[in-house]
Amino acid sequence: MAYDSKATEAKWQSAWRGRATFAARTDPAKPKYYVLEMFPYPSGKLHVGHVRNYTMGDVVARYKRAQGFNVLHPMGWDAFGLPAENAAIESGVHPKDWTYANIALMRGQLQRMGISYDWAREIATCHPDYYRHEQKMFLDFLKAGIAYRKESWVNWDPEEHTVLANEQVIDGRGWRSGAPVEKRLLSQWFLRITNYSDELLDALKTLERWPERVRLMQEKWIGRSEGARVFFALEGRADKLEVFTTRPDTLYGAAFCAISPHHPLAAELAARDPALAEFIAECNRIGTSEAAIETAEKRGYDTGIRAIHPLDPNWNLPVYVANFVLMEYGAGAIFGCPAHDQRDLEFARKYALPVKPVVRPRDAGASFAVGAEAFTDPDGVLFNSDFLNGLSVPEAKKKIIARIEALGAGEGTVAYRLRDWGVSRQRYWGCPIPVIHCGTCGIVPVPEKDLPVRLPDDVTFDRPGNPLDHHPAWKHVACPVCGAAARRETDTFDTFFESSWYFARFCSPRAATAFERADVDYWLPVDQYIGGIEHAVLHLLYSRFFTRALRDCGYLDLAEPFAGLFTQGMVCHETYKDGDGNWLFPEQVMAGAVDAHGRAVTVGRSEKMSKSKKNVVGLETIVENYGADTARLYLLSDSPPERDLEWTDAGIEGVWRYVNRLWRLATERSLPPPGTEADGDHPARRAIHRVIAAVTDDLDKFRFNRAVARIRELTNLLEDGADIPGPVLREGIEAAVRLIGPMMPHLAEEAWQALGHGTLLADEPWPTAEAALLVEDSVTVAVQVNGKLRATLQLPRDADEETASAAALALEGVTRAMAGKPARKVIVVPNRIVNLVV
RNA sequence: GCGGGCGUGGCGGAAUUGGUAGACGCAAGGGACUUAAAAUCCCUCGGCUCGAAGGAGCCGUGCCGGUUCGACUCCGGCCGCCCGCACCA
Numbered sequence: 062m063a064y065d066s067k068a069t070e071a072k073w074q075s076a077w078r079g080r081a082t083f084a085a086r087t088d089p090a091k092p093k094y095y096v097l098e099m100f101p102y103p104s105g106k107l108h109v110g111h112v113r114n115y116t117m118g119d120v121v122a123r124y125k126r127a128q129g130f131n132v133l134h135p136m137g138w139d140a141f142g143l144p145a146e147n148a149a150i151e152s153g154v155h156p157k158d159w160t161y162a163n164i165a166l167m168r169g170q171l172q173r174m175g176i177s178y179d180w181a182r183e184i185a186t187c188h189p190d191y192y193r194h195e196q197k198m199f200l201d202f203l204k205a206g207i208a209y210r211k212e213s214w215v216n217w218d219p220e221e222h223t224v225l226a227n228e229q230v231i232d233g234r235g236w237r238s239g240a241p242v243e244k245r246l247l248s249q250w251f252l253r254i255t256n257y258s259d260e261l262l263d264a265l266k267t268l269e270r271w272p273e274r275v276r277l278m279q280e281k282w283i284g285r286s287e288g289a290r291v292f293f294a295l296e297g298r299a300d301k302l303e304v305f306t307t308r309p310d311t312l313y314g315a316a317f318c319a320i321s322p323h324h325p326l327a328a329e330l331a332a333r334d335p336a337l338a339e340f341i342a343e344c345n346r347i348g349t350s351e352a353a354i355e356t357a358e359k360r361g362y363d364t365g366i367r368a369i370h371p372l373d374p375n376w377n378l379p380v381y382v383a384n385f386v387l388m389e390y391g392a393g394a395i396f397g398c399p400a401h402d403q404r405d406l407e408f409a410r411k412y413a414l415p416v417k418p419v420v421r422p423r424d425a426g427a428s429f430a431v432g433a434e435a436f437t438d439p440d441g442v443l444f445n446s447d448f449l450n451g452l453s454v455p456e457a458k459k460k461i462i463a464r465i466e467a468l469g470a471g472e473g474t475v476a477y478r479l480r481d482w483g484v485s486r487q488r489y490w491g492c493p494i495p496v497i498h499c500g501t502c503g504i505v506p507v508p509e510k511d512l513p514v515r516l517p518d519d520v521t522f523d524r525p526g527n528p529l530d531h532h533p534a535w536k537h538v539a540c541p542v543c544g545a546a547a548r549r550e551t552d553t554f555d556t557f558f559e560s561s562w563y564f565a566r567f568c569s570p571r572a573a574t575a576f577e578r579a580d581v582d583y584w585l586p587v588d589q590y591i592g593g594i595e596h597a598v599l600h601l602l603y604s605r606f607f608t609r610a611l612r613d614c615g616y617l618d619l620a621e622p623f624a625g626l627f628t629q630g631m632v633c634h635e636t637y638k639d640g641d642g643n644w645l646f647p648e649q650v651m652a653g654a655v656d657a658h659g660r661a662v663t664v665g666r667s668e669k670m671s672k673s674k675k676n677v678v679g680l681e682t683i684v685e686n687y688g689a690d691t692a693r694l695y696l697l698s699d700s701p702p703e704r705d706l707e708w709t710d711a712g713i714e715g716v717w718r719y720v721n722r723l724w725r726l727a728t729e730r731s732l733p734p735p736g737t738e739a740d741g742d743h744p745a746r747r748a749i750h751r752v753i754a755a756v757t758d759d760l761d762k763f764r765f766n767r768a769v770a771r772i773r774e775l776t777n778l779l780e781d782g783a784d785i786p787g788p789v790l791r792e793g794i795e796a797a798v799r800l801i802g803p804m805m806p807h808l809a810e811e812a813w814q815a816l817g818h819g820t821l822l823a824d825e826p827w828p829t830a831e832a833a834l835l836v837e838d839s840v841t842v843a844v845q846v847n848g849k850l851r852a853t854l855q856l857p858r859d860a861d862e863e864t865a866s867a868a869a870l871a872l873e874g875v876t877r878a879m880a881g882k883p884a885r886k887v888i889v890v891p892n893r894i895v896n897l898v899v
Numbered sequence: 900g901c902g903g904g905c906g907u908g909g910c911g912g913a914a915u916u917g918g919u920a921g922a923c924g925c926a927a928g929g930g931a932c933u934u935a936a937a938a939u940c941c942c943u944c945g946g947c948u949c950g951a952a953g954g955a956g957c958c959g960u961g962c963c964g965g966u967u968c969g970a971c972u973c974c975g976g977c978c979g980c981c982c983g984c985a986c987c988a
Contacts, residue, residue, distance in 0.1 A: 063938090101988085102987085102988050139988070143986085143987065143988085144987080215986075224986070226986040226987060227986060228986080228987045228988095229987085274903055277902085277903065277904095278902070278904090278982095281901090281902050282902080282983090282984085282985090284902090349986080350984075350985085350986095351900095351901085351985075352900075352983090352984050354900090355900040355901060355984085356900050357900090359900090385900085389985095403900095480985070482985080483986080486986065488986090556986095556988070557985095557988085560988085594903090594904080594981095594982060595983070595988085596983095597903075597982080597983070598903095598984080598985085599983085599984090599985065599988095600988080630982095631981085668981090669982080671987085698911090698912095698923085698924075699912065699924070699925080700911065700912070701913095704905075704912090705905085705981065705982090706911085707911080709910080709911085709925090711911095711925060711926065712910090712924080712925050714925085716924090716925095718938095719924085721938095722939095766913085766923085767913075767922090767923085769923075769924090770912090770913075770922065771923080772923095773923055773924075774922080774923065777923090841919080842919090843918070843919040844919090845918085845968085845969070847969090848918095848967095848968060849969090852919095853919065886968065887968095888918090888968050893915090893919090894918045894969085896918080896968055896969060898968050898969095
């Protein structure tokens with residue numbers, strides 16, 4: 062009888078729902094385990110990339126449940142964001158309607174996957190019952206000095222009168238309008254994440270269950286560097302130019318100073334230098350993305366101003382405005398040392414500036430010169446540097462900082478790459494920022510009793526700009542302090558704001574406050590967080606900061622929200638474009654790579670599945686034809702979870718065949734009744750228990766693909782084991798069913814029932830391996846001659862070295878390879894290898 | 900450009916973390932069953948050389964070099980691809 066996936070999956074999903082099997086309850090008497098997958102943006106279509114993520118989480122949740130943990134496994138929607146507004150502009154549908162319709166669609170798709178979520182805890186961040194709490198948090202941040210206002214640069218589309226996301230700036234132009242983008246200075250809200258730089262950096266060490274690469278990326282992102290700020294006097298001016306450098310030791314190699322196009326000095330000079338103003342305007346056309354700025358051709362504009370070297374009053378340096386100097390880092394100004402910085406070197410070559418080396422390699426002489434490559438190795442000796450000559454780089458740094466401090470020309474300092482988090486967005490579909498601008502009282506927080514500040518529904522997208530801003534009534538309010546006519550803040554929060562605390566909301570999703578203290582104290586931190594590597598820095602760093610900010614405002618007693626992190630690889634797929642250059646969904650591409658009109662399709666490279674490029678594979682057809690379990694197992698079985706997965710349709714058939722084989726194995730053998738205990742050390746029992754131990758270990762380590770391979774090996778063995786005694790066969794089949802349970806829960810429940818059990822497999826404990834069955838008496842040892850495999854050898858376990866080498870020397874293949882020569886050296890690794898060196 | 904990662908058969912990958920490279924699967928080819936097909940089952944399957952065969956040998960983990968008795972694994976240099984770069988989420 063073929064396995065009926067559709068009926069079976071519906072049956073068990075309703076059984077779990079009916080018994081509230083996965084409802085989580087705060088119970089301090091039980092050990093808890095909080096499993097969380099990064100919640101999705103409701104784009105409207107659940108694709109295989111999402112499902113890969115959620116399936117991994119479900120395996121962990123079901124596995125930990127079977128191990129006796131009180132498991133919290135919730136799901137919700139990261140529901141504010143730009144695509145809803147784009148949909149409104151393109152097709153006139155309201156962002157709210159679009160979003161809730163998408164949520165309904167995706168919820169249904171997700172429920173058909175049979176993931177063990179506690180659906181009673183579902184949240185959507187666009188709901189006022191969610192965002193009202195973050196408005197309160199913001200007011201608390203404001204009181205605590207964590208939130209503040211400052212000016213910052215944005216990408217401005219002059220045609221659409223909107224701020225563009227970096228993603229929407231393509232080659233310096235607005236994606237929709239095609240108009241050249243300008244940078245504009247806007248007054249915006251910021252959170253002081255930089256107050257927590259050191260804490261966020263130091264605590265990375267404590268995150269033992271995070272991938273090393275993510276911790277490294279965060280460390281580099283925070284970018285703590287020790288250096289110095291140095292003041293250069295300017296010829297003919299009273300003010301000084303402050304620069305930051307990590308290489309004060311190279312000060313004698315300085316060739317120029319460079320300031321950011323946004324430096325106050327640049328603005329001042331541009332006011333009376335039209336050519337400079339034009340240069341700055343050109344820099345502003347690059348956009349705000351650091352990648353764009355860094356990859357743009359390095360250019361500078363000589364201001365004509367001369368800076369006086371702090372250690373030599375007779376030494377002048379030209380001051381350039383340079384497009385690669387960032388106002389946000391250090392002092393927004395640098396001194397350039399071409400010999401010891403590659404970028405400075407290229408700049409110096411371009412503008413014919415001197416390249417004077419001041420550090421040389423230990424083995425180089427005084428004639429050391431720099432060619433096409435700057436000498437950046439910190440292991441070197443100072444020369445051409447007056448009182449620093451002969452010193453190592455660290456010594457020179459110390460000494461020169463002492464000197465400039467004595468001269469009052471600067472001081473040692475620490476700079477961070479990390480910048481404060483700008484949370485203002487000039488958009489409609491986000492959480493309103495709860496402040497009011499009053500002509501007399503300034504910025505006034507919305508009183509707590511007036512929260513939430515709700516988004517108005519009656520908005521239009523038919524003209525450029527922020528709909529909140531041109532809403533006829535919404536922004537006009539009375540000042541809560543003086544009662545005069547005032548104006549609401551029309552900016553909304555960055556959507557990272559919502560995702561920075563949703564894991565806490567899941568602990569008490571219906572609480573009148575953000576969350577109940579007892580609930581977060583019990584459930585947090587998240588024991589296992591699972592999501593894409595693309596979130597390695599921003600979302601995860603913001604959440605770590607936000608948790609600390611909440612702690613400092615008395616919300617909870619916790620610094621790190623995620624005790625364990627697993628970053629899964631992305632699911633990739635080829636991209637397709639039709640004859641007009643529009644993206645196509647894979648199902649729109651016919652055989653022979655033509656579109657619906659018979660035109661040739663351009664097949665692009667494989668990339669991360671994303672809705673914008675339409676290279677997504679939906680699940681409907683797979684679930685329809687093969688069932689959720691088949692899709693789940695396929696997503697787990699082939700690729701290691703941390704690696705990217707190239708989606709192909711081939712292979713799904715193979716998994717479906719396996720599903721049916723397993724089903725037949727569980728239902729078509731005559732077995733002793735349930736409860737029959739197997740004993741003894743039959744080889745099949747040994748194999749069964751080895752697999753139990755290995756799969757348990759694999760699941761602990763997120764090696765789902767290996768776990769699947771092992772379970773398949775077990776079922777292969779059971780299938781052709783005509784000589785396996787009945788009780789052992791039952792033990793083996795039950796083990797296979799229980800081990801596969803977290804991955805294919807519906808099939809496993811059905812098989813468990815077919816095996817004669819009246820319980821839910823979801824309520825059964827995890828199988829344990831009998832230790833005595835795991836040790837083998839005999840081992841296979843590889844025998845090498847000069848490191849090359851020549852034979853293998855069966856030896857009793859833990860045989861001593863003499864026995865092993867004697868047995869090895871007696872082997873025919875070994876004597877042949879040794880060709881009569883004596884062994885000069887014998888290396889014996891017990892139970893593993895004998896290597897004879899001749 | 901900068902930061903982080905990855906690279907193993909035709910394909911996805913495994914390799915006890917320095918100790919038998921290719922587990923498990925996909926695809927392909929051959930065969931059995933069948934009137935036929937599907938389903939199922941069995942066999943072969945990194946490359947090359949020698950052998951009728953059992954088998955034997957050489958090469959092989961992106962490329963070049965190094966460390967080691969022994970390297971997919973460690974080190975140095977290169978090439979290619981992926982992720983992130985602060986307003987996509």
